[in-house]
Amino acid sequence: MDCSYFDAGVCRSCTLMGVPYAEQLAGKDRHARELLAPYGDASWLPPVASAESGYRNKAKMVVSGTVDAPTIGILDEAGRGVDLRACGICAPGVRAALPVLADFVTRARIEPYSVPERRGELKYVLVTHSPDDELLVRFVVRSEEAVGRIRSRLPELLAALPNARVVTANLQPEHKAVVEGDREIVLTPESSLVMRVGGIPLRLRPQSFFQTNTAVAEALYAQVASWVDEVGPASVWDLYCGVGGFALNVAAPGRRVVGVETSTEAVRSARATASAAGLPLVAFRAGDATAFALAAKSAPELVIVNPPRRGIGAELSGWLEGSGVPSVVYSSCNPKSLAHDLARMPSYRIRTGRVLDMFPQTGHLEVAVLLDRVGA
Template sequence: MLCTHFDAGRCRSCAWLGTPYAAQLADKQRAVEELLARHRVGTWLPPVASAQLGVRNKAKMVVTGTADDPTLGILDPVGAGVDLRDCPLHTPGIRAALPVLAAFVTRARLAPYDLATRRGELKYLLVTESPDGELMVRFVLRSQEPVARIRKHLPALLVERPELAVVSVNLQPEHKAVLEGEREIVLTDQESLRMRLDGLDLHLRPQSFFQTNTAMATELYRLARAWAAEVAPRTVWDLYSGVGGFALSLAAPDRDVVGIEISAEAVTSAEQTRAEAGLPGVRFEAGDATAYALGQTPGHGSPPDLVVVNPPRRGIGPELARWLESSGVRHVLYSSCNAATLARDLDTMPGLRPARVRLLDMFPNTAHYEVLALLERT
């Protein structure tokens, strides 16, 4: 993979870029196998390789410089902006849109936020591309002051780039390393981005999480569907359900699926997909995954046949792991972006053994990955 920014030392986000791709995969597989070695994995399936170019469906661009000459990219070690609008890791639609968005910053007089002086308004541009080539663009601002100018110039931008389906403003007034704030102002009629994955139309709203590698996300849900079909659960809980990728993928006749997600925005997205797909056996609730499993929230029933967990990097934690160990649940699908915390959680669940594990290279050219493990009761 060729990247002028990496070669020039301007950006090292893809820290493994200088390593041949086959060696990258082998190193990740070896690292995960070592972390899980004490847990008697039944079958290690071969890793799922990713393309190296054009795979990242979301750009998180720090905006620096001036309104007349904005820089979209990252900060270097001394806090100066590095322009990465042509980053080859992003999908083609994002790369095509970023120069146009930079020109829009100038046209709408959106002064980039300056960390040193705490002046300016525009902190980040967040751009997501769907498999259909539609885009969601979010302007992260310090205050609401520039919103009127964005509204004024937005119609011309939508004519210039008709693939812009969702445009919003996120307000982040605090001076700290937090990417976005709580308040979102949607400026378009369309409020969600349709993510078509292998026959499933997921909806992504501005503050919802989605896997950043569309091809690997598609394979992740396909694997989960295939493994679940083998164990044929009648009841499923999808804890940390997000916009519903796992829960909706596992929907089947005569199967009850419940998705639990802390983000109400993500639950709204999941419910929209469920309604459009006509899946009466699936429902979603906003709430804490651990509290739901422990019966601390309304609507809790008997433990299901299958539990799906897709936690953040910190893992599911000891409380939920202890409940899974004692619950009698026969199977768990554990999707992990950090095998170290997966191994720690497995230490708390000795009665659930990894029957099979597969690594998916969600983040090529880095040390990061996604691992799907099917745990079965011993």
């Protein structure tokens, strides 16, 4: 993949840009295998490749510049806007929306936020694209006044961007390195975007986590479901479940599944999907994964964990180590934190693993492993 932004030196976010894709994939696979070699004589499956470009279903774009000439992209070292609306790793549906949104900023007269001057209203536009070519568009602003401007011009935006299924405004008034605030104002009748993955219509609400690469997410869900079916547990926990991707994909007759996630919006989404799919044995709880495990009166037969980059940490690792749970599936976007957690769980060994390239052109990767308890 070639990138004019990278070649011009204005954006270096994709650190592997220019490296042949086969070399990128082989390097990630090798790195994961070497890093995790001490934790079991694993059988590694071939890595899952991605499209080299156009794979990101979500763009988190900083808005800067002026009302009449807004930039949508990133900030340079001086805090000035760098326009990346033609970014090649974004899905075509996202790229098509960005110029429309830039024009809307001008027409609605929403002043972009200036980080150096600490003034302005609009900080980010967050755009998510679904397999059905529908969009979730979120404007991160500082005040209700900007919300009013968006609301008053919303019919114009929907006319120019008819596939915008959900449009919201998120209030984040503070000057700090936080993308979004707690308060979300839904401006459209619909409040969730349907993401059809593996035949399951996951409902994505604002502030809900979802993998950035839809095709590879589908492969990840299928792989984990295959491993779970191979083990055949009667009860499963899906910790850090997000909108329920793993929990809903491993559901089976007679199998009780509980998903746990801190985001109440994600839990609402997951519950709606489970209800629509007629899955009475799949339940979701809003709360901290570690606290849920520590408070539970009994353990399931299999636990799935899909934590943030920091991993599950010492406390949950310790609980798993002493829990007696026979099998664990660990999906990680950071092999280093996965290795740290496995070092705290010496009773588990990797039976099989697989690298999935969720983030081409970057050094990031997803790795999933099936763990067996020794002697279980």
